[in-house]
Amino acid sequence: MIQDVPRFKAAFSSSPDWSKACAEILNGLGDLPPEANLGCIYVTDVFADDLSSILTFLKTKTGLDNWTGTVGIGIGANAANQLGRFSAVELYDEPGVSVMIGSFPSGSFQVFESGQMETDEGIKLAVTGEGVEKWLETNDPYLGLIHGDPRHYDLPLQISSLSAGLETYLVGGLTSSRGELPQIANHVTDCPLSGVFFNNSIHAITGLTQGCTPIGPKRTITSADEQQIYTIDGRPALDILKEDIGELLSRDLSKIGGYIFVGFPVEGSDSDDYLVRNLMSIDTSDGSLNITEEVMTGQPIFFCRRDNEAARKDLNRLLDDMRARLPRSPKAGLYYSCLGRGQALFGPNSEELNILRQEFGDMPLVGFYANGEVSHDRLYGYTGVLTLFY
Incomplete structure (x- = not known):
């Protein structure tokens, strides 16, 4: 039987050594499908200085050229450990790496990063990266997965401008770290925004849950x-x-x-x-x-x-809503939650991610705890943003 595309695999490691963590990730992923063509990496800020080495290692071992990701004070995943056993984990204040590999139709996505360009109206946001301009000429980027650098004071304006300029629905989060704030756009970068554009051949839905009442x-x-x-x-x-x-x-x-x-x-x-x-x-x-x-x-x-009861209630509301909107079972997910949520709001033992696991079982999912969350064209706080590929 021919399996549908996209297909996904996800794995995590909490090894204190980045090279050992990457080896455990590869063991957890197992054999990758030949169609695999996009990787997503999230690491805790313990590994912020090692992100370039982690990316190079995984690029070399998997043969994948396209990668996105960033750093979080905390990361979350519903993924396999090195033995291939699935669990929901939230890792804070300790070493942590999570990776998801996806198989998407050829030409359906484009990794990008942002820069600045000088126009008659002043300095404006520019989308850059190898092949980006050509891809945008022939594709409508209906969904954008983005990561942002919180040091840029005008980031809310850049996010809204990017969404409006390309008529793109954006999801993502701002890097959180007590040190360096790197992002990944096929290489390590410190640009204002980076991520991946998807055209409308990719089936996905998104939703937002508030942590306040x-x-x-x-x-x-x-x-x-x-x-x-x-x-x-x-x-x-x-x-x-x-x-x-x-x-x-x-x-x-x-x-x-x-x-x-x-x-x-x-x-x-x-x-x-x-x-x-x-x-x-x-x-x-x-x-x-x-x-x-x-x-x-x-x-x-x-x-x-902001309280636990309200946050749990609204997260369950979001899951009910997304379940009703899904035409079939989801294949993978991305979840960006606020630093003020997670263990601070839901308690220990990875309780926020376990709520998602109770809903989706062994569905691959990765994400991180952000310094601000992006949904559509706005920068939020104390929210969770869930994207499901189906």
Whole structure:
């Protein structure tokens, strides 16, 4: 019986030596199908300095030329160990490598990286890489898997510009590391964005799950300056915050850090989509709030909380939704989750990835814990972005 394309294999290793980890990865992958043509690598930041060596090793041993990937403080996988036994794993603060190999129709994808070009309108994002321009002339990149460098302050604008300019639905995450921040685009690079474009011959669906729950009503910013919010609904922002979070938390605001956040509804969304940003500081002298986002007068806003129960409920909602949308069983997945999720939100023992495993069994899946997650044309926080190939 002829098997459908694409076909996938995934493996992981937690060996402290990068070369031994790669050898274990190869053992876990086993024999690769002759059609295999794209590899995806995620390593914990323990191996950030070794990423070039890891890529060279795997290129040489597999014979694959096309690779993408990056570094995370944590990585996740539903994959085989060196003995070929499948399990769901989340690796943090320790050595870790996960690899997925895919078999896609010839010409259906293109690895790329971003640069800058000077135009009459100023400096703009340019998509570069061997064969990219020619591929884009004959293909519509309907899906883009991307990795980004969080050091670029204008990355949200670059992401939205890339999506709009190529009419591409983007999924991915920003590199997270306590050291170097490398990405892979057939070689190791430190460009703003890199990844893979897929044309519409590849069957995939994507979805996003929030890690927070709105509390209180949707309100309006009535006075603000850059990242400082002075009034909401015509009252001091701090008064509104206290009203929405309740009397108990209002008694000791030091307890809201990492629990209470600011939410911004996504305009034009046909769902209850929203962006979550951190509450950085509170000025009790004037009742203003400082957040990690520039805001403006008239902008809608609400407060939200992050907790395990809400995150689990929404992740299960996402899985129900994707199951209903799938015309057949998925063959592989990519999952990009926030650093604030994983063991910090779901608990130890790889619980977030095990929820996915309970749904999909031994389906190959890899991903990492990101410094921000990308879905469609926006940069999110405290979310999980799941892509399934079927």
